[in-house]
Amino acid sequence: MTVVSQWSGPFRSFEYWADLAENEPDFLIAGMLHAATNTVSGKPTVGKTRLVAAMAAAIAREDETFCGSEIVGAGPVMVISTDAGETRRWGLRMxxxxxxDGRVxxxxxxxxxxxxxxxxxxxARLLVVDNLTGCLGDARIGDDDAARKFCTPLAEIAENGTTVVMIAHSAKNSEAQSGRYTPTGVMGSTVYxxxxxxxxxxxxxxEPNTRAVAIRSxxxxxxxxxxxxxxxxxxADWSLLNEREDTRQRTEETHQRRNQLFDRVADDPELCRVDSARGVGRGLFEKYPGEWTTSEAAYKAFGRARSTAGGEFIEGRWQIPA
Incomplete structure (x- = not known):
């Protein structure tokens, strides 16, 4: 078998990409905002811009959670607005x-x-584009070429490590007053x-003060x-009222690996007493050299393990509530 020792041009060895995948989080807000590319869809005036603004503010403030979900990464936020007067509105929202000052x-x-x-x-840690229709100008929403032209630079921004959120309208229908849910997703080209x-x-x-949200990834x-x-x-200030349990099966191997990591922390007399997930990550990195490339990677791995196991820091130690 011929082994290529040196890749050139646009190619990099798989180890480079594997290290990036292991050291970077899958989500910016756990299970709610992907670390790469996101769309937020819904009818006009339903509240999607205010929800995204609240997420952006929480990330810029470096909050620990948003609506009960852990904020995995935080930092400065960029907002690009298209509609007349919306730049001022975004300033007021922040x-x-x-x-x-200076965070957005x-x-x-x-x-x-x-x-x-x-x-x-x-x-920046996050880029918000508000909204898709305004960015397209004279192009049709269903135009695949226009969609590719628009998405290509956004994909490049995400590839360089900045999370991207695109706010977009969903398809129109007559269900607004029926109580039935609309189809999820962005209106227009399948490129999005x-x-x-x-x-x-x-x-x-x-209902006036509640919103049902479907997240698919x-x-x-x-x-x-x-x-x-x-x-x-x-x-708007948002809080979680309830969440319907997802009954789909996850891969058994992933579940087992994450549960085992949480059990390792919970059974360790020192690590179980560390009251912050980031502190646990530092402890894991120091205690198990070679298992993670950085303490940040260990912290993110523990975050996923904690989420899967349902673990919490209760009464001075990490454990699974009875």
Whole structure:
């Protein structure tokens, strides 16, 4: 067998990509916002922009959780807005969410500025594009070529390590007052569905202060949430009311590996007493050299293990509630 010792041009050895996959989280908000590419869909005025704004604010503030889900990564946020007056609205939303000065940058969309966006995104943890229809200009929503042209630079930004969220409308129908759920997903070209790693769909309004949300991703089990909103002038504060359990089977090997890691921590007399997941990650990295490349990778692995096992820090130690 011939072994290629040195790859050149656009090719890199598989070890390079494997290290990136192991050291970077799958999600920015566990099970709610993918670390790569996301779409948030729903009818106009249903509340999807306010939900994304609340997520962005939590990431910029470096909160620990959002609606009960762990925020795995945090940092500066970029927002690109298309609709008239929305740059000001986004500024007001961030102020209402008490985001510290300088943590969120907002710009009016200009199709000539993609290189500027790509450059500045390298310093951001999250890029929000609000919204798809406005960015397309005169192009039709179902135009595959226009969709590819739009998604290509966003994919490049995500490839460089910045999470991307695209806000988009869902297909129109007559179910708004029926109490039935709309189909999930972005209206238009299938290119958008191929581009996204996660879709968060906000269903039609049936009650004024609650929203049903469906989250679909190949990298996580299905999530169906009911969120409560406390409406502000331009923003909303969100909380989790309930979540319907996903009954799909996950791979047995993944479940077993994650449960075993949580059990290892829970049974360790020192690690079980460390009250932060990040601290546990540092402890695992030091105690088991060679198992993880960095303490950050160990922290993320423990985060996934804790989520799978349902573990919590209770009464001074990590354990699974009775």
């Amino acid at each position: 102020r209402e969410h008490d985001v510290p 940058g907002i710009a009016k969309f200009n199709p000539l500025d993609w290189r500027l966006y790509e450059g500045q995104a390298k310093a 569905r191929a581009w996204e790693r996660l879709n968060l769909h906000m269903h039609d309004v049936t 190949n990298d996580h089990s299905n999530r169906d949430l009911v969120l409560r909103a406390e409406w502000g002038r331009s923003s």
